[in-house]
Amino acid sequence: MTVRRFAAHARAGLVAVALLLSLSFSVRAADAEISPGNTIRIGVLQFGAVAWTLDTLTERGFDKAEEFRIEIVPMAASNAAQIALQGGAVDMITSDWLWVNRNRGDGRKLQFAPNSTALGGLYVAKESGIKTVADLKGRDIGVAGTPVDKSWLFLQAWAKKTAKLDLKKDAKPSFAAPPALNELILRNKLPAVLNFWPYGARLKAAGLTELVDMKDVLAGLGVPKPVPMVGWVFSEEWATKNRSLLDRFLKAVERTNAVMRADDASWVRLKPIMKVDSDADFVALRDAHRDGIDLQELKVDLPVMQNLYALLAAEGGEELVGKRPTLDPTTFYSALGSTP
Template sequence: MKFKLTLWLFAFLLSSTGMAGDKTLIRIGALAFGTVNWELAALNKENLLANAGFELQIIPMANPQAGKIALQSKAVDLIVSDWIWVSRMRAGGSDYTFYPYSNTSGALVVPADSPIQTLTELQGKKLGIAGGELDKNWLLLQALGQRQNIELDDAVTKVYGAPPLLNQQLLQQRIDAVINYWHFAARLEAKGFRQILDGAEILRQLGIEEQVPSLGYVFRQSWANRHQQAIAEFLQLTAEAKDRLCRSDTTWAKIIPLTKAKDSATQDMLRQRYCEGRVQKWGKANQLAAEKIYQLLRRLSGNKLTGSSEQLQAGTFWQRD
């Protein structure tokens, strides 16, 4: 089955409960260069959709905000986003819900020969921060600094910027370290740069042992209730696609062009970090850990990231009937 790059006008004309023949139509809004495209492509290249009970339509999105707008306007049924946004929207009366997609998170990276080994040695340095002042990795890094009596917000010179630009700044020695999204951090590692902490290690040092995916598939609860078999099959098949990408060199080779990585070292590092992010466990303990993270982010952002709700909203994480 060929993936369809559908015009926005056509997307809006389709209803959220549309059917493709006798199959449920699932319209997913995916970033043009997002890693979710790797497993969506693998669904096609591995022929996993041949007997699926749903029809998949991929609608390219220019950026994460465009995906959220498309979901809210019912131009798509599903996007990849974060559970903090889901909780905030539920507090406002929406019925969005979240199912884990990846455990992989950002990382703090320095040059191989950098003297920086700990957060203490980060003081007085120029730190590149992807995602702005409300980036979750940056906020959690500040929480870890506070545990070590370091106010990183005051102790470093903050340089905000787009992820690829920050990588260039580090390569050109204009900044001393960067906390960047995982795939940009992986590209630096492939060039010999050194990872000090990733998101999972930050959480462990904050006393949170359970893995909590920051990204997941987001969709309306009401839509999922109407199409439970289709969404369950979609999630099962995408997990199978991800496993094949990690188990089979042949499957991985088919999607390498999507990584935009020209050298084998970068391709291998991207694959390693991507596969480390596979969600192996997701249950009550992980969701309780998410509540702890929510409280940290709420305090550190002054409610700017989470909204005014004092707690993670019930229903944020999808529970199958």
């Protein structure tokens, strides 16, 4: 990374942190008339897409319209946010429903409200010679996350079904952080990477080939339409005590998603907190996020989710699902027409 590029990243980081902190303080100052009981403390990754949503929500005044306010608590990593939620330092974070279901099996009564269907994809270098999933045999694959990351499990199941290929044995997977994987494939140190959607969007913007989108993988596994994977997570006790507040928040998020899907101008003002290196990065991230927030796709279809869970449990085993061999329907919060 050049000094100039490093400095640009540093400036973007400082701007993002400043905006997140100023959002928290300004919301509290501007909405002093809203009672403390209508405040939601949300753990937010500094450069994550959730920050874009909440910034747009408050800028449009949807919080005031629904008579609540947001207190943003910046988080350095997903596991820090999970710990903060379990410790009561925040009321809400974003995570996937697999984590919520596993926690319910361990006695921690969390719930999930859908927020995005975005997953990511498998990206290959142009000179890699990889044209189909069968070409991954004997090749190195960089995988974001852990051996039980849901996208990796989906890809394994799909490779078995379509190419009779066991990627754990027939390929050479290695696991690393998403930014590191992008650097490696861009430097031709890896022929293929399976990465999360924000990083995949940047790879597409850089000209790499998306061999397969994870939504196409799911379709090949019998899942007929995109399904919510990441969402708002909170304790069942908090949701019961704050039902009206939670429903008003989710309504405001729906209005925000409608704006973000339709209004290009709403994205221009988000550029400083998106940590983009180019206009191509910006457009790719915008379009990928929009693809994940279609309201109709965010409704929970419980039978589809149960089938998906069974597939994941078969691939990931107890390491993934813990003490929950089946999907608990009460993992999903029922509101706003998305009743399981």
